[in-house]
Amino acid sequence: MTFTFVRRFALAAVLLAAVAALSLAVGARPLGPPEVWRGLTDPGTDAYTVVHQMRLPRTLLGLVVGAALGLAGALMQSLTRNPLGDPGLLGINVGAAAAVVTGISFLGVTSFAGYVWLAFAGAGVVAVLLYGIGGGRGATPARLALAGAAVNAALYAYVSAVELLDTASLDRMRFWTVGSLAAAQTSTVQKVTPFVLVGVVLALALARPLNALAMGDDTARALGARPALVRGAGIVAVTLLCGAATAACGPIVFLGLMVPHLVRAVVGPDLRLLLPYSALAAPVLMLVADVLGRVVARPSEVQVGVLTVVLGGPFFLYFVRRRKAAAL
Amino acid sequence: MTAPASRLTASGLTLAYDRRVITRDLDVAVPDRSFTVVVGPNACGKSTLLRALARVLRPVAGTVMLDGERISSWPARKLARTLGLLPQSSVAPEGITVSDLVARGRYPHQGILRQWTREDARVVAESMRATGVEELASRGVDELSGGQRQRVWIAMALAQQTSLLLLDEPTTFLDIAHQIEVLDLCARLHAEGRTVVAVLHDLNQAARYATHLIAMRDGRIVAEGPPAEVVTAERVAEVFGLRCRVIDDPETGTPLVVPAAPSIPAASDVVKVT
Numbered sequence: 001m002t003f004t005f006v007r008r009f010a011l012a013a014v015l016l017a018a019v020a021a022l023s024l025a026v027g028a029r030p031l032g033p034p035e036v037w038r039g040l041t042d043p044g045t046d047a048y049t050v051v052h053q054m055r056l057p058r059t060l061l062g063l064v065v066g067a068a069l070g071l072a073g074a075l076m077q078s079l080t081r082n083p084l085g086d087p088g089l090l091g092i093n094v095g096a097a098a099a100v101v102t103g104i105s106f107l108g109v110t111s112f113a114g115y116v117w118l119a120f121a122g123a124g125v126v127a128v129l130l131y132g133i134g135g136g137r138g139a140t141p142a143r144l145a146l147a148g149a150a151v152n153a154a155l156y157a158y159v160s161a162v163e164l165l166d167t168a169s170l171d172r173m174r175f176w177t178v179g180s181l182a183a184a185q186t187s188t189v190q191k192v193t194p195f196v197l198v199g200v201v202l203a204l205a206l207a208r209p210l211n212a213l214a215m216g217d218d219t220a221r222a223l224g225a226r227p228a229l230v231r232g233a234g235i236v237a238v239t240l241l242c243g244a245a246t247a248a249c250g251p252i253v254f255l256g257l258m259v260p261h262l263v264r265a266v267v268g269p270d271l272r273l274l275l276p277y278s279a280l281a282a283p284v285l286m287l288v289a290d291v292l293g294r295v296v297a298r299p300s301e302v303q304v305g306v307l308t309v310v311l312g313g314p315f316f317l318y319f320v321r322r323r324k325a326a327a328l
Numbered sequence: 329m330t331a332p333a334s335r336l337t338a339s340g341l342t343l344a345y346d347r348r349v350i351t352r353d354l355d356v357a358v359p360d361r362s363f364t365v366v367v368g369p370n371a372c373g374k375s376t377l378l379r380a381l382a383r384v385l386r387p388v389a390g391t392v393m394l395d396g397e398r399i400s401s402w403p404a405r406k407l408a409r410t411l412g413l414l415p416q417s418s419v420a421p422e423g424i425t426v427s428d429l430v431a432r433g434r435y436p437h438q439g440i441l442r443q444w445t446r447e448d449a450r451v452v453a454e455s456m457r458a459t460g461v462e463e464l465a466s467r468g469v470d471e472l473s474g475g476q477r478q479r480v481w482i483a484m485a486l487a488q489q490t491s492l493l494l495l496d497e498p499t500t501f502l503d504i505a506h507q508i509e510v511l512d513l514c515a516r517l518h519a520e521g522r523t524v525v526a527v528l529h530d531l532n533q534a535a536r537y538a539t540h541l542i543a544m545r546d547g548r549i550v551a552e553g554p555p556a557e558v559v560t561a562e563r564v565a566e567v568f569g570l571r572c573r574v575i576d577d578p579e580t581g582t583p584l585v586v587p588a589a590p591s592i593p594a595a596s597d598v599v600k601v602t
Contacts, residue, residue: 081419211421212435218415221384223488224408224436269421270428 008267012280016063019287023059024051026291028299052186061184061192062290062304063283065245066255068196070282071203072241073256074263074275078210079234080145083261090148092238093253094155095126096246101159105166112188112247116195119247123239126151130235180303181249181290192248199240200279206234207271214269252305254312255282261319285312332359335523336381336411336492340390343376343547350376351547353390358492358540363518364525365534368544369568374527375416375496377544381525382413382494394492408436412490414481416497420469426480427465430455433487455486459513475506482513493517495526499533511537531568535559535583543567559583 024039025031031039031047039051076090077083099122103109109118130147212225220227245252259282260274267273289307296302334357341354351373358364358381366374379385381392383399392399394411402410412433420429433455434448456462459479464472469480478498485493495514499507507530515537518524528534534541535555542552545567551558561574564585571588578584 083422208435208438211432214419214421215429215432216415216417216419218379218384218413219418221404222382222408222413222415222485223433224405226404264423268428269424 005273008277009280012277012284015284016280019284019291020059020063023062023287023291024055027055027294057186057189058181058184058290059287060189061248062181062287064189064193064196065181065248065252066283066286067279068199068241068245069252069255069286070259070278070280071200071275072238072245073258073282074260074271074278075203075206075210075234075238075241076256077260078214078271078274079231079238080148081214082145090130090144090238091126091151091155092123092130092148092242093246093251094152094159096120096123096243097251098122098155098159099125100247101162105162112185112191116191116244116247120195120239120243123243123246126155127235127239180305182301182303184249188248192244195240195244199237199244202233202237202240203275206230206237207275210234210271214271250305252286252308254309254316255286258312258316259285261316265319332357332362334358335360335395336393336525338377338381338387338390338392341377341380341387341392342389343373343380343385344388345376349388349547354547354549356381356542356549356552358523358525361518361521361523362540363515363538364523364540364542365538366525366527366542366544367529367531367534367567368550372544373547374544378413378494378496378525378527379415382411383407384413384415405436405439408488408490410490411492411494412485412488413494414485414496414498416500418481420477422470424469425465426461426467426469426472426483427452427456429469429480430461430483430487433484436488451489452487455483458486458517459483473506474502475509478502478506478510479513482510482517486517491521492523492525495524497527497529499528499530507533531559531564531585532577535585536577536580555582559585 021033021036024036025033027050029050031050035045035047036051038045039047040056042048080090096119099118100109100115103114103118107114109115129151130144209220209225209230212220212223213227213230215223217227220230260278263274263277263281267277286304286308289311290304292311293302293304293307296307336358338354338356341351341356342349343351343354354377356377366377368374376385380387381399383392383402386400394402394407399407431444431448431452434444434452437448437451438444453462456465459482461476461479461483464476464480469477472480482495482498485495498510498514502510511533514524514526518539538555540552541555541558543550543558543563550567551563559574560583561572564570564572564574570585573586573588574583575586576582576584
């Protein structure tokens with residue numbers, strides 16, 4: 001079992017490194033492996049400028065945001081005990097988006113430093129609201145999910161309305177609300193990473209109690225876990241991860257739904273494995289989508305948020321069908 | 329008259345879901361090392377009582393005491409190492425294997441600094457052996473029969489290594505052979521020195537296995553004591569609204585309830601006993 005663990009972990013790490021290298025190499029000006037190396041290490045070259053100013057921040061942001069979204073999805077599926085739980089399900093992503101859109105359109109906010117606090121505020125308000133509607137004493141996974149779906153729909157309508165009405169900010173928002181890594185800067189990476197790290201640590205610390213919660217609240221209590229506390233901490237972690245990711249590159253959907261399912265099929269339902277592997281696997285998919293987005297529509301680019309859906313959708317459908325067939 | 333010693337007692341217990349009061353001002357004591365069975369018609373409050381005794385449900389009024397201390401003041405993990413509960417509502421995570429599920433019973437014995445140990449592995453193996461599921465260890469819980477699955481859940485509760493074990497309707501949805509299999513297992517766990525409390529539907533099974541029987545109706549305890557004293561024709565009529573004869577079980581000598589033939593007029597009041 002330990003051997004399997006080491007092998008899988010190594011495989012995931014190698015895959016991640018390979019995709020990251022690809023993300024450094026592919027673009028409007030393709031770089032070969034020696035050039036990528038020079039671009040990383042030799043300040044005198046053109047490659048250095050390309051790598052350091054554009055591709056490295058973009059790649060790093062993809063890693064950080066991908067990990068955050070994969071982890072947030074796995075957390076949410078576990079918190080709601082709902083296999084269809086995705087970061088969009090509880091309306092937390094779109095809550096963050098609504099706050100950021102409000103900031104762009106009405107408050108003239110233009111920088112990540114402004115986005116990120118708005119995003120946390122938006123995500124946090126939705127989380128607290130959800131706890132009020134679907135949480136508290138009689139909280140059930142179904143009630144929480146239903147409340148999330150309602151909040152999600154209302155806020156999505158708001159985001160669309162603001163976008164349609166405010167033509168001046170539309171362009172900025174249009175890329176942002178689709179989800180893009182193209183505008184990544186080193187400063188964005190530096191600002192988003194601490195929040196994601198805190199979210200990651202909190203999420204991993206919750207793995208064991210979430211395992212207990214997965215068997216029902218009564219069973220969890222009988223085992224000595226505290227469901228309300230765990231759920232509260234889980235919502236804080238999700239808020240941090242989704243808020244930071246959304247502020248950095250807009251609401252990227254589907255990754256958080258798809259990745260935990262794929263990972264679960266390999267490592268099983270134990271959250272002590274599912275959470276870290278989701279955090280490793282999601283950035284792989286995110287970077288693959290981003291790299292393809294740079295290639296498919298040259299000289300222009302397709303946003304990563306579009307490609308995760310375009311690539312992920314059919315694959316996920318195939319996966320769900322195959323699994324259902326296996327279960328029958 | 330001296331009452332038997334009780335580690336687990338409740339007094340003045342009022343239990344409610346939201347505002348719907350289920351039981352009011354209930355006093356109960358679980359005799360140590362007994363196999364206590366709680367019986368009563370549907371919705372009489374027996375599962376609610378069990379949940380309160382396990383601190384899964386917080387009482388509106390009254391207290392549950394464990395080892396002389398209010399159960400509400402017990403630290404969560406210490407309580408989970410002393411008293412185990414197998415609720416009705418347990419969900420097996422999709423795709424989990426038998427040994428992984430049983431291993432989750434070790435939760436209260438672990439912590440961030442105390443991860444999986446040899447002792448944990450030993451207890452999990454022993455719990456699976458005690459419940460006869462060790463051959464199923466690497467199977468998925470989804471693939472098992474109802475009876476096997478129930479034994480796996482009991483193994484998980486056993487892995488908690490508690491001296492008190494509370495089981496909420498452990499035989500529901502099982503066919504008769506598997507019901508007996510699970511009850512025999514409970515009896516064996518009791519014989520090994522544990523205090524076992526179970527909520528059961530079947531009065532005859534309760535009378536056969538219990539050392540202490542608690543009969544409830546409408547949130548009240550109507551009678552309690554050894555089955556031979558509690559199970560009488562009048563009591564069954566009072567508790568379940570069922571006309572019957574009570575004879576000696578030819579196998580065990582315990583009371584056996586035989587429902588009256590349907591020609592008897594009161595048959596319209598009959599509450600179904602499964």
